[in-house]
Amino acid sequence: MRPFLSHPFDDDKLKEECGIFGVIGVADAANFVALGLHALQHRGQEAGGIVSYDPVEGFNNAKRFGYVRDNFTKADVMATLPGSLAIGHVRYSTAGTKGATAIRDVQPFFGEFAIGGCAIAHNGNLTNAAQLRKELIGRGAIFQSSSDSECIIHLMARSMQKTLSERIKDALRAVEGAFSVVAMTRTKLIGVRDPLGVRPLVLGKIGDGYALSSETCALDIIGAEFVREIAPGEMVVIENGTVTSSHPFAPAKGRFCIFEHVYFSRPDSILGGRSVYETRRQIGVELAREAPVEADLVCPVPDSGTPAAIGFAAESGIPFGMGIIRNQYMGRTFIEPTEQIRNMGVRLKLNVNRALIKGKRVILVDDSVVRGTTSRKIKDMILDAGAAEVHFRIASPPTAWPCFYGVDTPERAKLLAATMSEEEMRDWIGVDSLKFVSLDGLYRAVGEAQGRDPKAPQYCDACFSGQYPVAPSDQIAQGFEMKAAE
Amino acid sequence: MRPFLSHPFDDDKLKEECGIFGVIGVADAANFVALGLHALQHRGQEAGGIVSYDPVEGFNNAKRFGYVRDNFTKADVMATLPGSLAIGHVRYSTAGTKGATAIRDVQPFFGEFAIGGCAIAHNGNLTNAAQLRKELIGRGAIFQSSSDSECIIHLMARSMQKTLSERIKDALRAVEGAFSVVAMTRTKLIGVRDPLGVRPLVLGKIGDGYALSSETCALDIIGAEFVREIAPGEMVVIENGTVTSSHPFAPAKGRFCIFEHVYFSRPDSILGGRSVYETRRQIGVELAREAPVEADLVCPVPDSGTPAAIGFAAESGIPFGMGIIRNQYMGRTFIEPTEQIRNMGVRLKLNVNRALIKGKRVILVDDSVVRGTTSRKIKDMILDAGAAEVHFRIASPPTAWPCFYGVDTPERAKLLAATMSEEEMRDWIGVDSLKFVSLDGLYRAVGEAQGRDPKAPQYCDACFSGQYPVAPSDQIAQGFEMKAAE
């Protein structure tokens, strides 16, 4: 039933928990949503769902575990999703949910209200969901999922507003945290970003219709034209070919997630007017300036380290080469693996290009270090292949704090950088040198020429700085200790 | 049942039809074979099979459609394959076979002979299989598969030799064409290469045991040490920790398949003492020398064009950049795709990094051109993204002749280079320039400083030159016309 039972090898990356996509005004809208979700698969690989609306067939939905391409490409599935309006969602399911019930947690969620039906899909995380949930249950709400996003539906059900879009505003004003939302009624496609705009959401135009997407790469796949980003705190309602914008929240300065640039988003997406690929390449340039080292080869840890490695090589003049080869047939996961397979770890996914590495001083460029376990294994592989020296260069600052805004992070104690200095990390991983790009270097790479503004940081960088733009109240209630003010 | 029903997007590459792997003298040998086949998955993605032998449980086998990682990692499947001796096979199934019967065509094949059981797996193609099959049926053989490789089993059954290894020799002396074979009896692991050594086969050592593999990358994954290549025309019999070599065929000069260097083999494998990655990088260097062009960006067609693009960029001094991004969640195929999906073509797999490409003169480096259809689509994508110029550089000579030695090639009339000159191809694809590396340039890149020896070519290059080292007799009987002598 559930194709993804274990993740033995990917525990060393932060994981975006969701991608969202919606389209209105095109025939067979669900097919476009499926394509869009396929392009957003990197934001959530475990399950996907699509809701469509057709005047005759009403609202329909399909939810499946597994890749979009394995489910939402099938004619029999897509035939159940007619209509010219549809939204969808891909998700990475968090550890706590149990097998048998988890399909219920797959979005979009749907509510049949007295004033009509509404489906909603959400990227982000509500930091007061536990409190809201408790309160809603006390008032008679029956929750069907373990997902915090279901709160939004119940808040809408209790709103006294006469239109669904007003009810969405009511509901979202009650929640805290980070959220980008796509929703649909029988006639409207709706998009909203939280006041800080932590998670991305973009608007595209396709024929006479419109699309909303987490990233621009998903507009490309359906041949939609990129119109603009939805602004932090903005709501757009698209109906009959018209886009209406409103601003339901108190005004605030945006704090977009800087880790979207570092790792989450696809390199061919454009965020905040900048190419992600170019930003990553530029991080490599910054790294080469901040942490140069004499070596024979700049080698990316594939595939996410590649743009920064290209930048590092170009800036340093050291040749770029593919010293580590990725097995293209390696899915993320195995079903019921044997013990032996479980123990193979990273070797199933990566192999060293021994002839290239042998005898060389190698600079390995990776995007981030989370637990550090994979870094250690890669170092072992490189040394086994006969490298003379191994230098790690990391295209992000040390990840020392958990994210509460829609990213799956280990508890703080398991983050290598939360418990070790850079030197201790270097020794633990066992390399000749280890350097992270500075927070200012990262800000420069995303285009802030003056680096980070410590008074009013331009981005959410809580995972690096420990400065949370929205106090995570549920987590604090459960004992999480915020960083002491400096 | 059969997960791979159509291949809408990959019709523009030549396809290796098989990978083989065997191991003896290690506990749970089938697990090692599964890992080896996983590393060889690029040689055949449609189905795989493993046979193991255990003194108590006898010979056992499992055959499955789909990826190795989806089948031969499961504890319940692997539990049916006990023993310290096992061989396996991955295959790309050719078009002709029908769904219901095709699992029979999955190797290894097994024969129970009067003198004991023997399993055999084969990479290559027998060019006199049709004749042999007809003759064997006339003598009472019942074929169970449509695979030509089954002839070997029936030839063995009719051999009067007293040992299975002698019967294998008898059988292989009767066949023509290209073959690398791994076979197993109750006590022996056997490897053989045809007299010309067209297909690869290497020997590795693991603990007290040994492994045979199509490529060295599969030795790496199990932690085996690469010992040496099996020589053209050599047979090795491994029993009780001892490797015995013999040469059952008339001596001949080797003619290894040069396309293994160009595309089939993994870049981290070592063929003929050379790193495949380094050879491909060197082809890029040769290309940059032979066909320079002024441009702003060297961009690989991912992933196979990357090493050559790195070489081209290094030699030409033009910056290397990832102008085309590959969707990592794109499998090769879809099950029952909708019409809309079918029409999406290459866009499902590749997206242009628009911000990088825009306004630039782009050199696209690809490994080969077969039908040319994908090249055309990629060119369209690049131009749509605003490239100023598009120059194609191909890291192999024009592919103008079909392969009959174990590679799935379109019929000759569908090979672009069989019907057009380089200029016609350039116009048909619609690019500013199109250049292929010369045959001599390719030979230089694989280490032949003097280029190709026209009197006695060092490799099999029939797909480029039309000079077939073994006359394809079945195909000639069916009307294939060899190239006229020059």
Place this chain on the structure above:
Amino acid sequence: MRPFLSHPFDDDKLKEECGIFGVIGVADAANFVALGLHALQHRGQEAGGIVSYDPVEGFNNAKRFGYVRDNFTKADVMATLPGSLAIGHVRYSTAGTKGATAIRDVQPFFGEFAIGGCAIAHNGNLTNAAQLRKELIGRGAIFQSSSDSECIIHLMARSMQKTLSERIKDALRAVEGAFSVVAMTRTKLIGVRDPLGVRPLVLGKIGDGYALSSETCALDIIGAEFVREIAPGEMVVIENGTVTSSHPFAPAKGRFCIFEHVYFSRPDSILGGRSVYETRRQIGVELAREAPVEADLVCPVPDSGTPAAIGFAAESGIPFGMGIIRNQYMGRTFIEPTEQIRNMGVRLKLNVNRALIKGKRVILVDDSVVRGTTSRKIKDMILDAGAAEVHFRIASPPTAWPCFYGVDTPERAKLLAATMSEEEMRDWIGVDSLKFVSLDGLYRAVGEAQGRDPKAPQYCDACFSGQYPVAPSDQIAQGFEMKAAE
């Protein structure tokens, strides 16, 4: 996904929509529930669900389409249902639900309330569910299923009572119609029957624990001792080995469904203190008295007509014989049948014992006639086999009115007896004679020596009489016309 897509051959029986079972105070309670549901499979064959509770693992559930024996016997499924308290449900899904969402409609339903979790399973039908649903949605309830039974959960959520059993009372006092309910909290197993006791519910004792079941046959299978029926209007709460009884509703005289005796219940169950088998046999005796005919053979329409045929044969002295043989390998349904299969109809399920039938005057005894289509086909088969005469005797009065209390009946216009007299039916079916047992004869067979009390009928016999003990208000709102008072 959904194993049961069509029902080409069984459209000519009324169908019970549910069976319910619960057990408390035994290890691995879910296994007992699975066995009980297997014994109740005739009450609902399309899907089943089980919820269990364990102090450590909390509430767990599994829902599956298909037979109990194909799902809830598997070790991997049952391992997800730990604990010593569990309830379950089998259902026949009504026509309206759509494939993708229907698993949501499978009971038990579960609600997490502020005062704890509660699961509930329901046999029957609520005749004011549409009104309740509308009202609840207006007050902010989010329905997850198309099942009317979900109303009960939402009514409980809105109750202000401090205990879950009091909330169940609140909820059930608000509903109208027929219902037998089993429910569970973390510590209690609860059973309730509606004031008229239309649907059955019995109490059994197993070891130190207790079981609740739709029928006694399900107590037999787990080796439980039959204690007593739950009385109409009674609620039992079982906790810590103690059964506490209460009567939450206004007192009323019971009106048990008489069709349970005729067809729904299993012949080895005991209802109202009477063996169902014996009652059916006695109906045959009454029929033989009321509608004798000279003939050579009394032949049941298998399997439901067998007990009445035995009674008819014994009373009439005409030999009993199996003139129609049932194919034991005929499931109820096919997945995607070919057209030819679809057209085979009843022949796939039944075959005539030609040698026995030939030349004989045959009395066919069937339990009921709904649309009459199957009766016609059986008559054709019997005549084709050479019967001299065919006489139909039906072990129930003409079914002329739909049931709104938990039975799937065709709309009234499709009930043969709603539009034809007995003689018209005889001619339409094409038999030599057709007789139904009288309503009084049926009452005598169930033990009412004086027959039916027209002032205060002892049973619900609305399907025969058109006299509905509870006005079906939703249906009346949708245009259903009650029988005019006589």
Place this chain on the structure above:
Amino acid sequence: MRPFLSHPFDDDKLKEECGIFGVIGVADAANFVALGLHALQHRGQEAGGIVSYDPVEGFNNAKRFGYVRDNFTKADVMATLPGSLAIGHVRYSTAGTKGATAIRDVQPFFGEFAIGGCAIAHNGNLTNAAQLRKELIGRGAIFQSSSDSECIIHLMARSMQKTLSERIKDALRAVEGAFSVVAMTRTKLIGVRDPLGVRPLVLGKIGDGYALSSETCALDIIGAEFVREIAPGEMVVIENGTVTSSHPFAPAKGRFCIFEHVYFSRPDSILGGRSVYETRRQIGVELAREAPVEADLVCPVPDSGTPAAIGFAAESGIPFGMGIIRNQYMGRTFIEPTEQIRNMGVRLKLNVNRALIKGKRVILVDDSVVRGTTSRKIKDMILDAGAAEVHFRIASPPTAWPCFYGVDTPERAKLLAATMSEEEMRDWIGVDSLKFVSLDGLYRAVGEAQGRDPKAPQYCDACFSGQYPVAPSDQIAQGFEMKAAE
């Protein structure tokens, strides 16, 4: 993959191992074969296969584990089996075969010979198969299955005859044992029975075409007219609407399997000109005469004991009643059952009709006793329900010898009657009386007014008498001891 992994509850019946069916001269012949096999499902429930031939599409086949109705009713499967000529087979797989390979053992088998293709399906057992197999392997044959029937294909391949029907004769003259065979070439449907005619085979006419079937009930389902039985030792070849008969074997007196009448065949089939139902009813009459007992109720062990119970009741004047009710939703088997399910045994399948049994002296009529384990459990159930006395009457003589002609029997030591006298059996089962019909009584019931002819028995009754009409040479070679001459 394999739906039937265990048979916890059916180990107490002999099992027919095969049913065969073929049809020629009708459009979509495979659909008719599927229907025929569905009607023959009782002869083999574990797997089925169909081969069809179409002039354009050639020979095609499909083989599946599981019921015919679950596989060969699906449009996608049947679409792969075009043509107006097809044969099929259902089988009960014997214990020895291993999961992964067993689909190979499913018939029909197919051979591509120099003179054309031929498919063959076989009901029965070859008693010299082991010797033949060894000899064929020595001569170079490669066996693909563990099925003895594959010998026939290899014998055909080695025959020098010019036509396939002559090759079939050659092959069948070389085998010993019991066999009914249907075979097909591109133009012919062929049927053969062994010289003794141990297994049944009948000819039917459908439209302009013909059908061959193990039993007449399968002719009924497709609407074919029963023409005649194929005679012992006869071969029929049907081509272009003409049936040609020949007699390839030395003449012999027929010895049809008497157990087909007792249990294997369906009651609605006609064997040797007699209704099976009528024969079984008559066995009950004989039993009532041979072994009368005072009692209150004659109760069949469902379903196979029913006809004999009807006969016993009619003859004795004791009322017939259904004291044991069968669960209609009980398939034969479970997939991976839990331990608890495994221990439930017969209770999952049968329940006592307690109200009917209580206080009564009950005569239980069953068709046969094999190991006796089920008889014991049924006795327990009947006594638990309060029966005053239990008398077993068995509608066959004691089963004391294994069958080697196509029936799955336990080894001799496990047959209750092989080690105990009738009285010992009565005590071991624990009933008030136990009586078997005499061998002469059985012969009288099948129409032999004088009973069994001890000099030249009219039937094969080896399972009762130990007199084997064909010496089982393979089994003797393995140590089986024939009964000493009397």
